[in-house]
Amino acid sequence: xxxxxxxxxxxxxxxxxxxxxxxxxxxxxxxxxxxxxxxxxxxxxxxxxxxxxxxxxxxxxxxxxxxxxxxxxxxxxxxxxxxxxxxxxxxxxxxxxxxxxxxxxxxxxxxxxxxxxxxxxxxxxxxxxxxxxxxxxxxxxxxxxxxxxxxxxxxxxxxxxxxxxxxxxxxxxxxxxxxxxxxxxxxxxxxxxxxxxxxxxxxxxxxxxxxxxxxxxxxxxxxxxxxxxxxxxxxxxxxxxxxxxxxxxxxxxxxxxxxxxxxxxxxxxxxxxxxxxxxxxxxxxxxxxxxxxxxxxxxxxxxxxxxxxxxxxxxxxxxxxxxxxxxxxxxxxxxxxxxxxxxxxxxxxxxxxxxxxxxxxxxxxxxxxxxxxxxxxxxxxxxxxxxxxxxxxxxxxxxxxxxxxxxxx
Ligand code: NAD
Numbered sequence: 588x589x590x591x592x593x594x595x596x597x598x599x600x601x602x603x604x605x606x607x608x609x610x611x612x613x614x615x616x617x618x619x620x621x622x623x624x625x626x627x628x629x630x631x632x633x634x635x636x637x638x639x640x641x642x643x644x645x646x647x648x649x650x651x652x653x654x655x656x657x658x659x660x661x662x663x664x665x666x667x668x669x670x671x672x673x674x675x676x677x678x679x680x681x682x683x684x685x686x687x688x689x690x691x692x693x694x695x696x697x698x699x700x701x702x703x704x705x706x707x708x709x710x711x712x713x714x715x716x717x718x719x720x721x722x723x724x725x726x727x728x729x730x731x732x733x734x735x736x737x738x739x740x741x742x743x744x745x746x747x748x749x750x751x752x753x754x755x756x757x758x759x760x761x762x763x764x765x766x767x768x769x770x771x772x773x774x775x776x777x778x779x780x781x782x783x784x785x786x787x788x789x790x791x792x793x794x795x796x797x798x799x800x801x802x803x804x805x806x807x808x809x810x811x812x813x814x815x816x817x818x819x820x821x822x823x824x825x826x827x828x829x830x831x832x833x834x835x836x837x838x839x840x841x842x843x844x845x846x847x848x849x850x851x852x853x854x855x856x857x858x859x860x861x862x863x864x865x866x867x868x869x870x871x872x873x874x875x876x877x878x879x880x881x882x883x884x885x886x887x888x889x890x891x892x893x894x895x896x897x898x899x900x901x902x903x904x905x906x907x908x909x910x911x912x913x914x915x916x917x918x919x920x921x922x923x924x925x926x927x928x929x930x931x932x933x934x935x936x937x938x939x940x941x942x943x944x945x946x947x948x949x950x951x952x953x954x955x956x957x958x959x960x961x962x963x964x965x966x967x968x969x970x971x972x973x974x975x976x977x978x979x980x981x982x983x984x985x986x987x988x989x990x991x992x993x994x995x996x
Pocket of ligand 1: 728729731732772799801802803804805823824825826861876877878897898899924925927928
């Protein structure tokens with residue numbers, strides 16, 4: 588099943604529960620605008636490099652569109668569209684005044700030098716600057732991009748439109764970024780994990796956790812759960828995994844990663860394969876890398892009681908059905924990883940007001956939003972007797988649908 592088929596399948600499951608008409612379904616699934624551009628640049632070796640960039644704007648019924656920029660060799664129009672749809676429902680689940688969008692460049696960032704990365708990013712802005720902006724569509728980091736990319740985007744955008752720090756979020760703190768944005772998605776994942784464990788009448792303290800993907804989201808989710816008393820026993824990245832049944836020292840691992848860029852070889856751990864992470868004997872499994880990793884094939888081997896979708900779309904519909912049959916609780920991406928866009932919203936608010944919040948305020952407001960979203964999703968799940976995933980879609984689609992109806996076509 589392709590990424591767009593997966594996204595639409597989940598949409599229709601909720602739309603069936605809501606008895607949504609076929610016309611309304613078509614309207615809500617059809618993207619507003621799809622931009623596909625050529626990005627050409629001089630490589631360091633003098634050759635010309637040509638790449639394809641995308642920005643897909645799915646829906647703006649509830650406000651300016653919002654979504655990350657992904658630099659990855661597998662970025663393609665269909666995947667970006669499915670991720671843009673997810674953003675529309677996600678911003679609605681945590682009740683942010685935004686619509687949904689997503690973008691990216693089909694490129695392997697590890698093949699680019701720092702200078703090439705800057706040039707490709709600035710060229711991309713040259714191509715899309717007139718369709719993005721603080722009140723139109725606000726990009727943010729995703730896989731393969733970070734604060735430095737956002738700084739280049741703001742700088743290039745401002746060459747056309749003047750000072751507008753709110754045109755992009757996830758910027759460095761020194762350049763109008765928000766304290767707490769870097770950790771935000773991981774912190775949101777940890778907050779949601781604690782709430783889901785409460786539903787299972789368990790506490791965070793002492794639970795065992797495995798995390799696939801030790802990038803921005805996975806590393807902070809692991810760190811904050813470790814600080815809350817969980818035992819993170821296995822983690823992996825694109826190069827392989829490590830484990831220690833006694834628990835990994837996550838702060839030390841994050842320090843180690845600054846030097847090595849890989850989890851491999853971390854003192855006091857044993858190497859393991861990426862597949863072992865997914866089948867690890869743990870209480871909580873957190874896929875925090877890429878989409879489609881839990882499939883009909885490997886789902887029967889999963890031993891965790893709780894799966895938190897920190898990545899976007901890590902569980903395929905086939906795996907989702909298996910987990911439901913096995914009584915494994917899955918917290919869906921549009922709730923679980925909404926902490927990033929929530930703090931991006933706080934950054935945008937601060938940029939518009941020229942006023943900086945302190946980190947404590949950011950953390951308190953994030954916890955409040957995540958708890959509200961979680962509470963609503965579980966309330967709908969109980970009322971309608973559906974999974975948290977279907978409930979989250981019912982919540983998101985319902986809010987977007989009401990905005991469309993009130994605003995008019
Ligand atoms: P990142 O680039 O910082 O990290 C990705 C991590 O996954 C790296 O450790 C990489 O080595 C690892 N990885 C890649 N392929 C892998 C594989 N096949 N097996 C195991 N590990 C693999 O990216 P990120 O920002 O942490 O994003 C991770 C996921 O979370 C993505 O799905 C992204 O869409 C989603 N997400 C990110 C944010 C955010 O704020 N960054 C917000 C919401 C959702």
